[in-house]
Amino acid sequence: MTEEYTRPIPIPDAASAAYWEGAKRHELTIKHCNDCGYYIHYPKTRCPNCWSTNVGDAVVSGRGTIYTLTIHHVPSAPGFETPYPVALVSLEEQEDVRILANIVECPLEDIKVGMPVEVVFKDATPEISIPVFRPRKG
Numbered sequence: 001m002t003e004e005y006t007r008p009i010p011i012p013d014a015a016s017a018a019y020w021e022g023a024k025r026h027e028l029t030i031k032h033c034n035d036c037g038y039y040i041h042y043p044k045t046r047c048p049n050c051w052s053t054n055v056g057d058a059v060v061s062g063r064g065t066i067y068t069l070t071i072h073h074v075p076s077a078p079g080f081e082t083p084y085p086v087a088l089v090s091l092e093e094q095e096d097v098r099i100l101a102n103i104v105e106c107p108l109e110d111i112k113v114g115m116p117v118e119v120v121f122k123d124a125t126p127e128i129s130i131p132v133f134r135p136r137k138g
């Protein structure tokens with residue numbers, strides 16, 4: 001049983017298509033430079049580390065830690081029931097790859113900077129699933 005998804009639906013573009021296709025499969029897919037090995041997020045078609053355009057897509061672990069966070073008390077878009085947490089999550093593959101996402105399955109007062117988290121996917125539509133993060137056990 002799934003709850004109705006009432007938040008805005010992301011619209012993939014050429015650079016982010018693989019990210020959203022991966023999310024649909026429940027795999028976190030990040031741009032990856034084939035020349036220098038740098039992970040790239042937000043999705044771009046040129047590596048910001050070495051300027052190569054030889055950029056592909058890599059499925060990552062989905063494990064990371066909360067780099068910083070905020071608790072929204074004022075609704076910023078339709079479908080967001082306040083208060084709700086928004087965090088920048090650093091991926092374990094590369095600390096400066098950070099994903100902006102909601103934190104789920106955790107009381108607001110327990111969400112902390114440095115907390116280990118793992119990705120899970122919220123199915124918004126048959127075509128779009130949203131990466132969110134929950135506390136990691138172990």
Ligand SMILES: [Zn+2]
Pocket residue numbers: 033034035036037038047048049050051052
């Ligand atoms: Zn590169």
